Amino acid sequence: MPPMSPMSGNLASFRFADVSNSTTLGATRLTAAEAFSILSQLALASRRGERSLCRKSAATVRALASASDRNRRRLAASGAACVLAAAFRGFSRGGGSESFDILCGILSSLVLVFSFEDEEVLSDLGSPESLDSIVLILRCGDSSERRNAALVLKEIFSFDGDLARAAARVEGLIEELVGLIRDPISPRCAKAALLAVFHLMVSADEWMAARLVRMDMVRLVLESLVDSESDKRMSEVALAAFGRLCSFEPGRKKAYENALTMPVLVKKMFGVSDLATEHVVYSLWVLCKNWQGGEEEGRGGGCVGDALQLGAFLKLLMLLQVECREGVRERATDLLKHMYEYEHGVGCIDNEDFKGLRLPI
Structure with a gap:
């Protein structure tokens, strides 16, 4: 093990004292050797099941990481x-309720x-026992603890789609996340839960999508x-x-039934990011191409007519005049053709719209 720095004595003096003392920690510049020592102690305490020592070591890591970005990067780089x-996985074995505070x-x-x-x-956080413990924290933790659980799930879901689909089958996981969205205990917690569920949706297969739809997620999105x-x-x-x-x-x-669908999509087409x-072009394309009705609740053309009335046609024409990925350009062109065929009786397209168009549709 590399030699400890001269600061090691100072570190030892507060390691298991009041780790919330930001004045002391703010002056602490963590070295690689010190990070190694703290993490080694935490790993050893975890393997031995020493709850008190593990709790104190985790608190030390938390306090040091909170003290400065430099310390946080040092700890992250040290594993x-x-x-x-x-x-977390170790203390989840045998039932997380026994080690709730430590977890x-x-x-x-x-x-x-x-x-x-x-x-x-x-692998550790996506294990069945760890996911059960995360669900327990989502259900029983305070506001910050629930937010942390949602943030961890968001990171897992955004990185590994297969693991996201497997996690979705854990009893109570989706329900707890959606519950934090419907009945938020804090704005930060609700946002973390929203991001976790959104990343889960991106990886959704058919059974999971149907379940999320039944939970009214189309409206919530x-x-x-x-x-x-x-x-x-x-x-x-x-x-x-x-x-x-x-x-x-x-x-x-559900999207067809929601009056917000087309206004939101058309508005978000520009002004957010490429x-x-x-994503907007894809949603418009899949909704309009799959629309089978002629009249819906008295609206001519249903969702296609709504999109035309809201100016989607002109926005798609504008999109063809700028640089975009080939797949997006192909969908936009196909959607324009589809809308033009549907235009009869709606009266939202004028030949003037085509003036100056560089690319034929």
Whole structure:
């Protein structure tokens, strides 16, 4: 083991004292040797099942990571996520309820040193026993503990689609996340749960999508898009999730029934990001191409007529005049042709719209 720095004595003096003393920690510049020592102690305590020592070690990691970005990066580079994930899995065995406080403490440290590119971290946190413990925290933790659990799930779901689909089968997981969205205990907790569910939707297969639709997620996604005007990342993930639900018939049915669908999609086509534009074009394409009705609730052309009335045709024409991925261009062109065929009786397309168009449709 590399020699300890002269600061090691100072570190030892507060390691298991009042780790919330930000004045002391703010002056602490963690070295690689010190990080190694703390994490080694945490790993050993976890393997031995020493609850008190593990709790104190995790609290030390949390306090140091919170003290400065430099400390956080040092701990992350030293493998803190792997050690904490292994400890979380270890104390989850035999039922997380017996070690609830320790598990909450470990998770609150873990969210500060995320490193989910490591397969070991994913393997430990995605294990059945760990996921059961995360569900328990979602159900019984306080606001910050539930938010941490949702953030961990969001990271897992965004990185590994297969693991997301497997996790969705864990009893109570989806229900607890959706419950945090419907009845939020804090804005930060609700946002974390929303992102976790949205990433789960992106990976959804048919059975999971149908389940999420039954839980009214189409409406919740659309309402979140209305509320996420200044949050680019939230809008991108929500639009990706919405498009995935619309890939399946139950999701499209709910989208057709919701009066917000077309206004939200048309508005979000521009002004968010290129990625958001791609998701919007896909959702419009899959909804309009699969629309089978002629009249819906007295509206001529149903969702296609709504899109035309809201100016989608002109926006798609504008999209063809700028650089975009070939797949997006092909969908936009196909959608324009489809809308033009549906235009009869709606009266939203004028030949003037085609003036100056560089590319034929």
